[in-house]
Amino acid sequence: MRVPLVQTGMGWVAGPRLVAATCEAGGLGILASATMTLDQLAQAIAEVRSRTAAPFGVNLRTDVADVHERIALMIETGARVASFAQAPNPALVARCKEAGLFVMPTVGARRHAEKVADWGVDAVIAQGAEGGGHTGSIPTTLLLPQVVDAVGDRVLVLGAGGFFSGRGLVAALAYGAAGVAMGTRFLLSAESRVPDxxxxxxxxxxxxxxxxxxxxxxxxxxxxxxxxxxxxxxxxxxxxxxxxxxxxxxxxxxxxxxxxxxxxxxxxxxxxxxxxxxxxxxxxxxxxxxxxxxxxxxxxxxxxxxxxVVGVLESLPPVADIIDAVMSEANEVLRGWSA
Ligand SMILES: Cc1cc2nc3c(=O)[nH]c(=O)nc-3n(C[C@H](O)[C@H](O)[C@H](O)COP(=O)(O)O)c2cc1C
Known part of the structure; x- marks a missing residue:
């Protein structure tokens, strides 16, 4: 990754085009597999591969009967990051780690972050209440510093929930995060597969x-x-x-x-x-x-x-423009501070 930005795995939204566009722009794209069959996932991975050579991730549900086959497919095809919608379990984390995958579940509370950190995950996405889809009740401004304090010495922490700008990225870095993950911002991009x-x-x-x-x-x-x-x-x-x-x-x-x-x-x-x-x-x-x-x-x-965050978004830019805008605003803020 050239920039500390993740496009999260959103069911029915995060398909190969969006994922590849994010990876090509320097971020980490994550394919949403919770709404795909195993065959559809294999096809989607092949399509991402045909569009980019950069690393990408797959979002998995832990409670599906074929989760092990999905992980095997990721290993075979070189999808590098396993993202989990709900907390995985120690055996699943161990399996992914043995195979060299980077394991990154999403958590909505400090105790969940502590639990998965004990199982040996590499990173957590701490998603605050303002985030899209399934979400907890603690706002990002409180959850993120809590999670950084609790597990930041052991795992990378990314902030999620409400991010869309360079100012937000700098705020997350100030809380001690390694970067941010965005869902809704990427849903409202030119490359997402949602009908106009x-x-x-x-x-x-x-x-x-x-x-x-x-x-x-x-x-x-x-x-x-x-x-x-x-x-x-x-x-x-x-x-x-x-x-x-x-x-x-x-x-x-x-x-x-x-x-x-x-x-x-x-x-x-x-x-x-x-x-x-x-x-x-x-x-x-x-x-x-x-x-x-x-x-x-x-x-x-x-x-x-x-x-x-949907309420502050006004356009459907290409992913590369979203990433450029976030990074230039973040750099501008940081330059302003150092001056
Ligand atoms: C349409 C939509 C579908 C989502 N589907 C999933 C999913 O399948 N798996 C998952 O882990 N998170 C899912 N999420 C949560 C996002 O991955 C992400 O964590 C969240 O959108 C971050 O908050 P933000 O929208 O404020 O950026 C979904 C979110 C949206 C908006």
Whole structure:
């Protein structure tokens, strides 16, 4: 990497074009594999490889039945960085480390950072509450220094949640981070695969236009506040469950998983993440509802994960311009200080 900027693995968004563009511009691009089958991941990795020789990463879910095959594929194809949406487990970290992968889970609380640091990860992305998608409740301004103090002597710490500018990068460096990871900023770029009409909806969202809901899949997730989200918020759990069961079935059908692997995954997820069974059932709802909006452009029936930073973004620049602008502003601030 020539610049300390990471483009995070966003489901249905971070495809080969976005990843390769980030890597070519000197940052680290991460492919989103949570919404891909193993075959689709193999194709996506091959496409990244055909577009760039730079190192890149893959974002993985730890609770999928074929996580070991995905890691084997990464090792075979030379994808260097394993990013994890939820905390992995010690055995998975050990497997990745043995194979020489750089392991970088995302965490939303200091105790999670401490736990994964004890397992020997190389870096953590500390994502504050303002971040997009699944997110915790501690703002970046408090989480980042907490995580740096707790594990910064052992692992690299990157800040995430609300970053979009050079000033933000310098702030993160001042907190002791090694760089920043950005999701929403890269979602709203020329190279992200989201349909233009959906990008326009994001651009029209004000900084107050997002909400954290647990009604999509049971875990807190920051999304654009739409009529659908208001409707979901007003529904009881009992009424949400049948929809979640249908989504679970549809998602597993699309990704080719069998009922037994679905149940195995559900059990691993329940145990690994201390979830209730109703939360497990809800979990497959997120990819389906996100796909409806981000791939099919059906924003009336789908959800739009986003960081609060969406409210300050006004255009869809090419990735290289985003990276250049962040780096020149950061350098300008630093030059101003040293003067
Ligand atoms: C549309 C969207 C999809 C996301 N999907 C994933 C995912 O599949 N895996 C993951 O680890 N994080 C996911 N995230 C979280 C981002 O990777 C990133 O950590 C977050 O967006 C950072 O906050 P920011 O949006 O303020 O930059 C997603 C975020 C968005 C906006």
């Amino acid at each position: 009409a959906v990008k326009a909806l994001y651009l029209g969202t004000p900084v107050t236009g997002t909400v954290v809901t647990t009604k999509v899949d049971g875990a807190p997730q920051r999304v654009v506040r739409t009529d659908l989200v208001d409707h979901l918020e007003s529904q009881s759990w009992l009424r949400s469950l049948p929809r979640a069961v249908r989504s679970a079935y549809q998602f597993r059908k699309e990704t080719g998983a069998s009922l037994s692997s679905l149940l195995r995954e559900g059990r691993a997820m329940k145990e690994g993440n201390e979830l209730t069974w109703s939360q497990v059932v809800m979990a497959a709802n997120a990819p389906v509802m996100t796909k409806a909006a981000l791939v099919e452009g059906r924003t009336d029936v789908g959800v739009l994960p986003t960081g609060q």
